[in-house]
Amino acid sequence: MAAVSSEAKMPPRLSIKDIAVLANVSHPTVSRALKGSPLVNPETAARIRQIAEQHHFHVSAVAQGLVTRQTLAIGLAVTSIADPFTAEVVRGIEENANRHGYCVLLNDSNADPAREREIVRQFVERRVDGIIVTSSRVGALYLPLLETSGVPIVLVNDQHEGRSIHSVMVDNRHGLAMVLAHLVALGHRRIAYLGDRFGSASDTERLAGYRDGLRAAGIAFRRELIVRGDGRAEGARAAMDELLRLPQRPTAVCCYNDMSALGALRSLHDHDLRVPEDLSLTGFDDLFFAPFMVPALTTLRQPMREMGRLAMTTLLRLMRQKSPPETITVQPELILRHSTGSAR
Amino acid sequence: MAAVSSEAKMPPRLSIKDIAVLANVSHPTVSRALKGSPLVNPETAARIRQIAEQHHFHVSAVAQGLVTRQTLAIGLAVTSIADPFTAEVVRGIEENANRHGYCVLLNDSNADPAREREIVRQFVERRVDGIIVTSSRVGALYLPLLETSGVPIVLVNDQHEGRSIHSVMVDNRHGLAMVLAHLVALGHRRIAYLGDRFGSASDTERLAGYRDGLRAAGIAFRRELIVRGDGRAEGARAAMDELLRLPQRPTAVCCYNDMSALGALRSLHDHDLRVPEDLSLTGFDDLFFAPFMVPALTTLRQPMREMGRLAMTTLLRLMRQKSPPETITVQPELILRHSTGSAR
DNA sequence: TTGTAGGCGTTATCAT
């Protein structure tokens, strides 16, 4: 019967040995020539490269990895690449990694801690030189793995309380305090916080900043002004609906992030409320759509790409030489646009 | 002077041989046990696994890759991971890849064709088992590489004219024709197209669909109703400004994509024009923010995640057995929301 | 069921 094989006449993968015989030299020489070692005659080097090229030869990074014991690859675990915030951070990491000759192994945990652990395990199996995890809930759990495998790990926006691991994050607390100060200056006193419901550290910290702001202005904290969305538009919309059912509604609402503000704004429009005339609204992140919302959103800019770069820079240093855990905190910047105005 | 070395007492990486002596068996046995081979005594297998675990041993995927000649990794080159459309596609790919035991090597070309080529070269060097490229401008250029390296490639939304390579794409032309039909049914006759300026195939095809729609309705094509943005909000905003300077402005505007619609809407608001009362607006993609725009955007939904899955499924098949180039076309779905209404 | 031997494609360490 006819063979079903599809590898018809797949040219048998070449190795430096093949190139070596073609060039009439030994394979170590080919190896040297191909990586531009100075200890090889320029002419023969050129000839070797010429031959390699015309045979479409590419050295095997996996063989290299085996002997050099470094793969020049880093593992990157994210909670959701479809999240614009994450995507920007990834961009910064990727860019920086590439510039330094590293490749990025991307894995999406879909916000599942168990899956996240599995991913990290796979990373060490693949012998990545370093690992970055964004918005991890289980950051601390990596410590043992880190110890035994020796693979350095850096976290971006660690969501676990109590850090004992390298990480870069934004100053959530101070950020929200700034927002509050802004709102208070506009005359607001009845200010709500539309948060997240998953008990992430960022939410906790932002809420703390909110309370700091209240305290600084001598405004009493009122439990009914705290509602919980899910960090995304749909959940925030519902949370805002809830807020609007209050006997006396707030004059300003601080959202956990821009995604939430997007959903909240939808709710306000549906209730025929005008922003900022009837109610002021703020976000956090400054995602690409913030300036295009109607009205343009006042928010806290998080230097997302820069944070990615920073994480990678930290990792590069760690891969070179390990050092004690350190958390880098970057400051958010208050971007004033048109969703906030004087209190009525 | 004190040593600066940081590799203090890094436990010397274990290999199956080490586990072998610890378990008093030969290394092939360890190898078998660790991958659950049925040809090893269950008890010894358990013992071996136990030992491996307590020593935090993880087999080296790179060594495996060297001998099995497959890395169980695929290369994924994107034009920009920060683009929400791309991010969704990546999600679908990643998800599907993982389910089948594959890892994803992500690279962002930043829309630079030269960089894209370099990335693909690096992929073959790293011996990925397959490659996916999104929105490639130079798809056809991969053909030779594909031939010589034997690495299968699948394109998502190939932007190059004349396909001779595996790819999955959306039916751009039919999509825009549907939008036109919708608008025409609402009584619009003066309909503009706000496109992209980079000569991508999607833009060309969508424009063709626009003209199809015009023709079907017996409406003459008018050059002045075609303006060019850049596929993103800012460029589209400027393009819309331009459109509004026309002596007689259109009653409806079809945007190249949702990002463009976002920018266009901003411009309309700045000109105190109401949507859809004064002007109808449509997008393409149905990104997450479309339902949250004010008014919610009527647009063509592209099954982004599904397209990613599809691309991966195709690649999986190709990695198993190569087959002649085939382009899979998916249909977009018209999502009616509130940015379109009757012509005045 | 288990062990032995050889090789996957490089780099590294010696010589020459």
Place this chain on the structure above:
DNA sequence: ATGATAACGCCTACAA
């Protein structure tokens, strides 16, 4: 400047 030779850590016959 170049070559032999030995790893790197695993898998796959094949033999026992």
